[in-house]
Amino acid sequence: MHVAIRCFASLSRFTPPDAEAFSAAPGETVGQLAQRLGIPPVDLKLVFINGAHVELNAKLADGDRVGLFPAVGGG
């Protein structure tokens, strides 16, 4: 199955080349996906799937749109 990945702000450097259709294993969690991308857990503050905030143990489904967001505080 495949998911689409958007890495925001300082996490954008972890965007894989095939971000629009990234291979994910059935049963894989979004936390495991972030780990595979090499994102340090301390830098990942907000994860959303299909426009809803989820926890790191949320399981991925085919066609999911995954957003990964760091802490952002600039003003």
Next chain:
Amino acid sequence: MPLTLTLEENIRALARLDTQPDGGQRLVLPYYAVLDLARGLGRPRGRPRSGNVARVELAALALGIPPERYLRNGGTYSLAEQARLLGSRAAMVGLGGLGGHVLEILARSGVGHIRAADGDECQPSNLNRQLLCTRRSINGYKAAAAAARVQLLNPAVDFEPVAAFLDEDLMERFLAGADLALDALGGLKDRPALLRQAARAGIPLVTAAVAGQAGFVATVLPGATGPADLFGPGGEGAEDTLGTPAPAVAAAAALMGAEALNILCGRAPSLAGAMLVFDLEAMRFERVRL
């Protein structure tokens, strides 16, 4: 015996029939008429008191005659909503990149009472994005630059600048009596405290932050989870490396301003329980339920 007209009679007498961009005609209270009538309510020379300017504008709106300065708010805000804005109270913490642009929007739109706090002074490194930071205002308090700007923009606004950094106790006092709290802070440290105090005050909080080309805007209703709960007060924000360039700051501030006006004019908050995240490099916006 001198013949004195009431304020309403004066407004009707000074109203002008104007052709609008859509070809229609409508009565308008000209810009200078507002100021003259406000002066007539006290202080005949010099700058009229903001309370008197607002009183004239509110009286005109009640008669169905928009003051000329709000004409191009058009049908976006009804006359009743415009009047509600004039009576509304916003409390904003931070007068930096976000705060300067948000203040500009609120003051031009006719939010009647604005309290804004920032203990910082304008620095050269603010010049890339901060509306209130100019060659002239460098080394001066941002709160003072804000007061000067509001005076230049809209004399109807009762503006209360506070040139101080607010700790949590001061935030509580600062938010007292406000209809809406605005988080225009920089950095992560003080945002959770403001979120808590807005909840304690029982008012919505509109918050935003940026880093590089990315950012978010959110509305947090009392007791609900906000971005500050997810990010926490410690650690580094991505802006420490990516910076805070003008487009992301101005975009986030425009979204904050739009949502603040939605709320202050009496509509339901559009972003309650959600955050709008954006990436101006990819030109993508996404709404996320928290």
